[in-house]
Amino acid sequence: NAGVMQNPRHLVRRRGQEARLRCSPMKGHSHVYWYRQLPEEGLKFMVYLQKENIIDESGMPKERFSAEFPKEGPSILRIQQVVRGDSAAYFCASSPLNLGWANTGELFFGEGSRLTVL
Amino acid sequence: TQLLEQSPQFLSIQEGENLTVYCNSSSVFSSLQWYRQEPGEGPVLLVTVVTGGEVKKLKRLTFQFGDARKDSSLHITAAQPGDTGLYLCAGGPLISNFGNEKLTFGTGTRLTIIP
Numbered sequence: 001n002a003g004v005m006q007n008p009r010h011l012v013r014r015r016g017q018e019a020r021l022r023c024s025p026m027k028g029h030s031h032v033y034w035y036r037q038l039p040e041e042g043l044k045f046m047v048y049l050q051k052e053n054i055i056d057e058s059g060m061p062k063e064r065f066s067a068e069f070p071k072e073g074p075s076i077l078r079i080q081q082v083v084r085g086d087s088a089a090y091f092c093a094s095s096p097l098n099l100g101w102a103n104t105g106e107l108f109f110g111e112g113s114r115l116t117v118l
Numbered sequence: 119t120q121l122l123e124q125s126p127q128f129l130s131i132q133e134g135e136n137l138t139v140y141c142n143s144s145s146v147f148s149s150l151q152w153y154r155q156e157p158g159e160g161p162v163l164l165v166t167v168v169t170g171g172e173v174k175k176l177k178r179l180t181f182q183f184g185d186a187r188k189d190s191s192l193h194i195t196a197a198q199p200g201d202t203g204l205y206l207c208a209g210g211p212l213i214s215n216f217g218n219e220k221l222t223f224g225t226g227t228r229l230t231i232i233p
Contacts, residue, residue: 004160033220033221035223040226040228041225041226042122042124042206042223042224042225042226043161043206043208043223044223045220045221045222045223048220056220091160091161093160106151106163106166107163107221108163109153109160109161109162110160111158111159111160112158112159112160
């Protein structure tokens with residue numbers, strides 16, 4: 001299965017610790033999006049990355065949160081000094097680079113990483 | 119900021135009944151997608167509509183994009199327990215860069231079909 005892979009699926013952290021969430025996009029996809037989902041809510045956009053480039057981080061908190069998508073390896077969403085309000089499911093999605101696909105915007109989602117902050 | 123409101127937020131009906139879920143916004147979108155998400159999993163795309171007034175059918179599911187491209191509806195005929203899940207609409211902005219779009223997701227409708 002060459003789908004979007006996220007790990008860990010579940011992560012428990014105490015307040016003040018760091019959380020690192022990883023995402024490997026589908027094969028051939030060069031665009032990665034991170035979304036956050038709170039219980040019983042929809043998905044909120046956080047950041048959009050291409051390899052070695054942050055395209056749009058308008059949805060990501062300015063403090064404690066950072067994201068990268070290196071030339072080699074998975075995309076990483078890093079949350080420093082976690083607080084209870086960071087508890088959520090974090091979803092990664094990928095899409096191919098294909099101008100002919102513009103305006104259909106299909107995203108392929110991973111199964112999510114569920115962060116619990118104690 | 120573009121917002122998509124879905125209604126109802128929760129819906130629980132008996133197997134075999136029909137239902138409609140709505141997705142509304144004051145903003146115009148270039149496209150509108152519907153996803154279904156099951157517990158513990160990521161959303162899975164059901165359909166994309168791109169033209170105002172467009173209607174698409176997927177077996178017992180009928181999707182419509184409003185004429186002004188500000189709203190959409192999902193109608194399910196003869197609902198089955200397998201239709202249970204969180205239904206999310208998502209809109210693509212009018213202006214996109216690099217051929218990709220940042221989707222705005224709706225608030226979600228949690229549907230439960232009772233056998």
